Amino acid sequence: MENNNQNNMPRHIAIIMDGNGRWAKKRGLPRNAGHAAGSKNFKEIAKYCNKIGIEHLTVYAFSTENWRRPKSEVDGIMNILRDYLKDSKNYIKENIKLDFIGDRSVLPEDIKELMITAENDSANATGLVCHLAINYGGRDEIVNAVRALIEKGTPKTEITEQLISDFLYTANIPDPDLIIRPSGEYRLSNFLIWQSAYSEFWFSDILWPDFKPKDLDKAIEDFKARNRRFGGV
Ligand code: FPP
Numbered sequence: 001m002e003n004n005n006q007n008n009m010p011r012h013i014a015i016i017m018d019g020n021g022r023w024a025k026k027r028g029l030p031r032n033a034g035h036a037a038g039s040k041n042f043k044e045i046a047k048y049c050n051k052i053g054i055e056h057l058t059v060y061a062f063s064t065e066n067w068r069r070p071k072s073e074v075d076g077i078m079n080i081l082r083d084y085l086k087d088s089k090n091y092i093k094e095n096i097k098l099d100f101i102g103d104r105s106v107l108p109e110d111i112k113e114l115m116i117t118a119e120n121d122s123a124n125a126t127g128l129v130c131h132l133a134i135n136y137g138g139r140d141e142i143v144n145a146v147r148a149l150i151e152k153g154t155p156k157t158e159i160t161e162q163l164i165s166d167f168l169y170t171a172n173i174p175d176p177d178l179i180i181r182p183s184g185e186y187r188l189s190n191f192l193i194w195q196s197a198y199s200e201f202w203f204s205d206i207l208w209p210d211f212k213p214k215d216l217d218k219a220i221e222d223f224k225a226r227n228r229r230f231g232g233v
Contacts, residue, residue: 008224010177012056013049013216014199016191017042019183019207026207032076037209039080043090048213050096050128052220056173057130060191064103064137078108081134085114088121095127101169102136103144131173138193141168170195178223180216182206198230 017038024034042059049057062077091098098118107115115134145167149159165171175195179188184205188196202219204211 009053010200010220010223011054012058012174012176012178013054013220014058014060014176014179014192014196015045016060016179016181016185016189017208018181018185020209022183023207023209031073032080034209035073035077035080039084041209041211043084045211045213045216046091046096046128046130047094048216049130050094054128056176057128058101058133058170058173058176058192059130060133060136060189062102062134062136063190064135064140065190078111082111082114085111085118088118091118091122091130092125095125096122097125097127097129098122099129099131099173100134101131101141102134103140104135107135129173131170133191136169136191138188138190140190141170142194165194168194175199178202178219180204180219182208182211182215198228200226200228 020034020038021031022034023037024031027033042061046057046059061081066077067074100115100119104112104115142164145164148167149163154163170192173195175197176192176199178201179192179196179199180202181187182204184203186203192199200223202222204215204219206215
């Protein structure tokens with residue numbers, strides 16, 4: 001694995017996997033065929049991130065707002081997720097460690113169990129750590145953190161940025177260096193809103209299922225050329 005401190009490589013890349021629906025529509029296919037193509041592409045990109053030595057990849061797979069979609073589409077995404085989680089021999093073979101962020105309490109029981117199995121099965125992997133955001137919302141995450149801090153009786157004077165970070169789903173994960181959103185949309189859509197305070201953003205018109213390793217290379221190349229000052233000069 002490459003040393004990420006050389007060449008200013010991003011340690012943590014986060015991706016909003018957008019454009020699956022439009023990709024399917026362009027081909028006269030049902031929306032869920034677009035999500036299936038998006039999932040296949042996610043596997044390719046995760047493999048590639050692992051190969052080039054990225055430490056963390058976070059992908060937005062299902063937001064707290066996505067429940068508003070038609071039941072058939074929600075069920076379709078959950079089935080794709082099931083298939084991915086059941087395919088554990090693949091990510092184990094790739095040496096990829098799986099982790100999940102979001103509120104899992106309301107997910108179907110079998111998916112919750114598959115998530116625990118996936119975490120356990122991949123716990124010893126030493127390559128890429130892949131964080132799947134499922135039933136994730138940035139505002140929901142902050143609300144949960146505040147509730148937990150109050151429940152613990154945390155004194156006002158002890159509330160710091162670090163403490164709030166420690167109560168988010170992403171505690172122990174470095175903040176994303178680079179956030180990528182394909183498909184021509186220019187917003188965060190409630191993704192990692194606390195963690196992205198100093199992230200670099202990279203947008204493109206490519207629809208997610210068509211986003212290839214060469215596109216990721218371009219995003220990384222642009223990232224390396226940027227001057228990150230973190231509020232300094
Ligand atoms: C956004 O595209 C995509 C989603 C809401 C779902 C993404 C889910 C997957 C790629 C499958 C998840 C499974 C794994 C294993 C990661 P959109 O539907 O909003 O596209 P549109 O804007 O073109 O309609």
